[in-house]
Amino acid sequence: MDSVRTYENKKRGVLLLIALAVITGILVDAMAGGSEQWQRVAIRLPLILTGSGSGWPITGGFALNIMLSIASMAVATALGIVLALATLSRSAFVRIPSLALMNFLRNSPWLVLLFAMLYIIPFEVHVFGLSVPFPPFVKAVIGLALPTGANLSEVIRGAVQSIHSGQWEAARSLGYTTTQIYRYVILPQAFRRMIPGWMNLYALLMIATALATVTGIQDVLTILNTSLAMESERAIVYFYITILFLFFAYCYPIAVFARRLERAVKGDNL
């Protein structure tokens, strides 16, 4: 019997028990009148997912959360690279202010940053006679990209510093300049090591997009709150469970994939 009671087997058993409990719970609940509530959820599902009742065109909902996360991640990646290079700089005039900024952003509550952006960024900016508007979506993108970018810069910095110092020595002895060493030797190796961290951050960012409801964009939470006004109190529970599951279904595979990559990357050292 000992061979059966390994850690992996126990883990699988527990997971199976939890899944069974959830399914039983849902079935029992459905017989007690829950199926009626699930039908209400099903009717509103297109609205929750896309922001329009018929499912097309996409004007908000969960799809907007995904778009927001992608846009924020793009900005955060650019910001993270710049911040990482700045914190790695040999010049103290560049390194110290960027370290301060990075630590400040990393230690700010995301919700507070979002609110701050809401009030700091003007409604529109006039440059050379052009008026550039800043809709709430853009403010949400910037508000979420700031802390994500700061965290990403730490991921990048960690990956760069994890490259063995012998690589620097070897490259220097071959006559490479510092810029060339980054370009040809360090960054190609560090890049592979930062991908898992980048994906983990993306999953976190996606979860955090729910906070963006405070900027007033038509994201899944805003839409839910408007439509719930017409629903019974009991139905609300079912709607929230659905939303939680949507986020889980989107983020969990990313986290699993990132973890698998992380394990794969650990092995390829030198």
Next chain:
Amino acid sequence: MNRSNALIEIDDIRKSFGIFEVLKGISLTVGKGEAVCIIGPSGSGKSTILRCINGLMPIDSGSIRVGDHRVHELTSEKAMRPLRHQVAMVFQQYNLFPHRTALENIMMAPIQVLGHDKREVEERARKLLKKVRLSEKADSYPGQLSGGQQQRVAIARALAMQPDIILFDEVTAALDPETVKEVLFTIRELVEEGLTCMLVTHEMKFAREVSHRVCFTDHGRIVESAPPAEFFDNPQDARLREFLGQVL
């Protein structure tokens, strides 16, 4: 030896890490085509001497001349470039670039640093791989090679820069006895071809057979320097005698 003819001329160099003085006034000259071995206990500054010669470590005082380069006066990596072209280095931990194949490892620096023609460099690289007897491993990544094979690729990489001098820093220390032989065989060939070599090593037998001169360092000083026969059979310094008594 006539000092002005020497290829490497080190005069009274000192180097400290914090309060610990690693080199306490080292002077040494190496002539063209000479193979000099440096032996000594750990922490006696052997590797530091090599790193100072190609400018990987700045020195605190003294002077180093390599060919026409006054190493102690070079300040930027860019200014070091001609020096690094002339002096190649092979490391204990190989330090191959793991994201590139063996052939690419050899070709990278001549193309990216020296700006040589790609086709000409590839031809050179394949010849060097043949020389270290690894032609069939051209497309293998360092992770797929054994320690001895990686070290021979590292030697080929150093040779691809067409240096006048190669510095070997305990290149066999991380290898098992079986693969040590293949690496030493390669180095012996280079010495016989007349390449100037400086080797930090613990292989006493090899030092005796290959080198023209052996230096013993202890506590940051070169205590004894003599041709191998004299050095091993008739050591003058008491500390060297003790050291040789322990390792031989």
